[in-house]
Amino acid sequence: MNREVTETGTREVLAARGLVKQYGAFTAVDGVDLTVHAGEIFGLLGPNGAGKTTTVNMCTGLLRPTAGTVRIDGLDVEREGRAAKRLIGYVPDEPYLYEKLTAREFVHFMGELYGVRSRLDERVEELLNYFGLLDAADNLIGGFSHGMKQKTGLCGMLVHDPLLLVLDEPTVGLDPKSARLLKNTLLTLAARGRAVVLCTHILEIAEAICDRVGILDGGRVVAEGTVEGLRQAARGGSAESLEEVFLRLTGGDEEGLVVEALISS
Ligand SMILES: Nc1ncnc2c1ncn2[C@@H]1O[C@H](COP(=O)(O)OP(=O)(O)O)[C@@H](O)[C@H]1O
Ligand SMILES: [Mg+2]
Numbered sequence: 001m002n003r004e005v006t007e008t009g010t011r012e013v014l015a016a017r018g019l020v021k022q023y024g025a026f027t028a029v030d031g032v033d034l035t036v037h038a039g040e041i042f043g044l045l046g047p048n049g050a051g052k053t054t055t056v057n058m059c060t061g062l063l064r065p066t067a068g069t070v071r072i073d074g075l076d077v078e079r080e081g082r083a084a085k086r087l088i089g090y091v092p093d094e095p096y097l098y099e100k101l102t103a104r105e106f107v108h109f110m111g112e113l114y115g116v117r118s119r120l121d122e123r124v125e126e127l128l129n130y131f132g133l134l135d136a137a138d139n140l141i142g143g144f145s146h147g148m149k150q151k152t153g154l155c156g157m158l159v160h161d162p163l164l165l166v167l168d169e170p171t172v173g174l175d176p177k178s179a180r181l182l183k184n185t186l187l188t189l190a191a192r193g194r195a196v197v198l199c200t201h202i203l204e205i206a207e208a209i210c211d212r213v214g215i216l217d218g219g220r221v222v223a224e225g226t227v228e229g230l231r232q233a234a235r236g237g238s239a240e241s242l243e244e245v246f247l248r249l250t251g252g253d254e255e256g257l258v259v260e261a262l263i264s265s
Contacts, residue, residue, distance in 0.1 A: 011038040011073070013087075013164050013195035014059060019068035021054050021219075028054045030219035032068075034197075038163070041186055041196040043210035045203065047250050051219040052199040053093060056166050059197070060090045072164055086114060089162030093169045093199075095153040099142030103133050106141060107155040114160035127155040131181070146173035154182065165189065168199045183209050203242045213242075217250040 014036040021029040029051045036042040044052050057063035059070050061077040061084060070077040075084040097106055107127060111120045128137050131151040136144070141152055150173050157165065165186070171179045186196050187209055200206060206213050207227055214224040223230055223245070230245050 011193075012036075012071070013038050013073055014042075014197060015071040016055075016059055017069050019055060019058050019070070020066045021051075021058060021063065022066045028219055029058070029065075032216070032219070032221055034059070034214065034221075036164075036195045036197055038193045038195050039190055040211045041190050041198060041209050043206035043213035044197060044199045044216060045201065045206055045213050045246060046216035047201060050216040050250070052216055053168055054219075055216065056090075056168055056197060056199055060088050060166055061085055062090075086160070087163045088166060089157035089160065089164070090166045091150070091153045091157045091168065091170055093172070095146075095149040097141045097149055097152060097156075099140065101141055102138045103141060103144075103148075103152045103155070104128060104137040106152055107159055110156035111159040116160050120159075123159055124155075127158055130185075131155055131178075147175055147178060150174055151178060154185075158185075162194070164195050164197070166197045169201070170198065171200070171202065171205060179205075203246055207242050215246060215249055222249045 012035055014034060016032060016034040019029055019032040019034075020027065032051070032055055034042070034044075034055070044055065046052050054063065058065045058068070059077070061070070061081050064078070072084040072087050075087070077084045098109070101109065104124060107124045108120065111124060116123065125134075128134050131154060133148070133151055133155065136148065141149060144152065150170065154170070157167075167186075170182060174182065183205070186198070190196055190211075198205070198210065210227060212224070212226055213230065214221045215230075216222070227242055231242065
């Protein structure tokens with residue numbers, strides 16, 4: 001990595017305040033506040049349709065909020081968009097890559113887009129090597145599996161060494177080895193002072209690597225804290241899995257009721 005970030009723990013890398021997104025009469029995100037510090041991995045959890053993608057799209061400046069503000073390391077995403085966006089690396093849930101570019105061309109292109117001047121060629125090769133893409137680096141992205149596209153997207157996201165990394169459902173389509181590589185990469189980057197926001201509906205990932213999580217449901221944060229803190233708050237200290245906390249808070253235990261109904265009939 002090029003630079004070290006020293007103010008880990010106190011530096012607010014992401015500060016979203018009062019985020020609202022309305023689509024017509026429908027409110028997809030309903031007053032969300034998020035703070036993520038340097039050195040932290042924050043998990044944004046929630047069932048499908050909770051508003052995770054909409055929230056991070058507003059945080060990265062891709063989507064304009066109906067109300068609310070977002071600051072990236074103090075920069076306003078709307079008013080200082082160019083400078084703010086340089087600090088962000090984003091991998092969307094569907095990796096929209098340029099299918100007619102090779103993996104190597106794509107990562108190089110992303111580096112140029114983000115204004116990487118020093119050692120770009122070396123950095124591209126390092127990243128391709130790190131994600132096991134060197135053998136396929138001259139193949140067109142259009143022929144890649146979802147997992148390989150994800151890994152190519154990750155290279156593109158990391159090439160400018162962003163301060164804030166935002167990943168939307170990053171392990172979908174990754175084989176277990178690549179998923180582990182990604183988890184270790186995020187832990188290392190956080191240890192070096194980057195901030196990470198991870199949207200996921202897979203609780204095991206959150207339990208494994210997130211310092212803090214927020215549970216989103218119906219566009220609102222219904223719980224926030226450390227994984228351990230949420231467990232304790234939910235059941236006065238006794239061990240409840242994050243999954244149980246999650247299902248109860250998001251009303252998802254209907255599945256259990258359905259199974260019970262099936263059994264008793
Ligand atoms: N462009 C859009 N127009 C209308 N509704 C949308 C749009 N994008 C998302 N939504 C709705 O907003 C809600 C939140 O979606 P999303 O942020 O994708 O949830 P998640 O990522 O948690 O699954 C869903 O009900 C979704 O159908
Ligand atoms: Mg989503």
